Amino acid sequence: MSHERTEEPMSDEAISDSIETTITTTELDVDETGRRLAAWLGARLGDGAAPEITNLRRPEGSGMSSISVLFDLAWTEGGERQERAMVARLAPEAAALPVFPGYDLQAQFDAMRAVREHTAAPVPRVRWIETSPEALGTPFLVMDQVAGAVPVDNPPYVFGGWLSEMSADEQAAVQETSVRMLAAVHTITDPVAVLPGLAPSASGGSLREHFARERDYYEWTRRDDALSIPCLERSFAWLEENWPEQPSPDVLCWGDARIGNIMFDGTEAVAVLDWESAAIAPREVDLGWFIFFHAQFQMIADFFEMPGLPHLFRRDDVVAAYERLTGTTVRDLDWHLLYAALRHGIVMSQITRRRIHFGEIEAPTDLDEYVMHHPMINALLAGTYSWES
Secondary structure, eight states, rough: OOOOOOOOOOOHHHHHHHHSOOOOOOOOOHHHHHHHHHHHHHHHHOOOOEEEEEEEOOTOOSSOOOOOEEEEEEEETEEEEEEEEEEEEEEOOOSOHHHSSSOOOOHHHHHHHHHHHSSSSSSEEEEEEEEESTTTTTTTTEEEOOOOOOOOOTTGGSSSSHHHSHOEEEEHHHHHHHHHHHHHTTTOOOOHHEEEEEEEEEOOOHHHHHHHHHHHHHHHTTTOOOOOOHHHHHHHHHHHHTOSSSSEEEEOOOOOGGGGGGEEEEEOOOEEOTTTTTEEEEEEHHHHHHHHHHHHHHHHHTTTTOOOOOOOHHHHHHHHHHHHOOOOOOOOHHHHHHHHHHHHHHHHHHHHHHHHTTTTOOOSSSGGSSSSHHHHHHHHTTOOOOOOO
């Protein structure tokens, strides 16, 4: 794929909708959740713990792939009163039109513990998990809350905020820290032994299995309307036709590897978050997603003739830093960048369906408009997208 900018326009409506979007999510009775959570903790912690929950609230923007509830917890352990800021992460409840077909909370819990125990990545401590829906109406886990700042998605951090306000040297340090976190996640030497529940089948290899799950997810999104979205269909075909001859060895992939899932204190990472999509796969699955995600935000900034952060997370810079930190050679990156764009395109198409369902937008007449970044996908397919502008 060559490196020239596409001229294909995005519609004003598609881009404007992506800047700061209100998306209907699950309603949650916070007070009732607090009462039920306190009762569950009382049974879990045992006699004499006397758990007390205060300052319970739901953060803004929670609820697309899961629901988070923040609270302060005090309890007695070993005769001493303990106090911690906590997060309860709830699996999403059944909705009229969910974004994802399922949510494996146990796999997320296991991945967080494994990365915390076996790598230098600062994953929050996960304390308890409840796989039954009886206590809160849906499974949930409880983990320590960490204080820090996260580059936001809505509106995208390229439009302003603390990262944009940093000096060039500080921004470069954030980039280096972010790539270092990705490299750290990949240091588990035998991910199948550490997380056997994520082990791919022996027949087709991890990348083939990962790809098949994405195809299954795409078909799941089409189960009611049978829509064939051209840019996604063409991406599946191109990826099949250009399958990597020798994929990289397997690592534990973060799954949602991007700076929006890193919490910072200044330029240092204090938490690596969101493990719903953790998988055993070639390292480039994460690396492609990491580069793609910033590029699509920068694409939006370019459309509105805003500066954005074009000097950060550029393809060649990220690859050079990652190879230096890991001592590996990145393979088949063009393939994995398109794969990342396809994967996110499937998610975006389902979010568009939800927004149509809840009356937030009208159904696009151009089916590619179900995917906000379809010009980027089509430029990647044509070999005209630039990663350097």
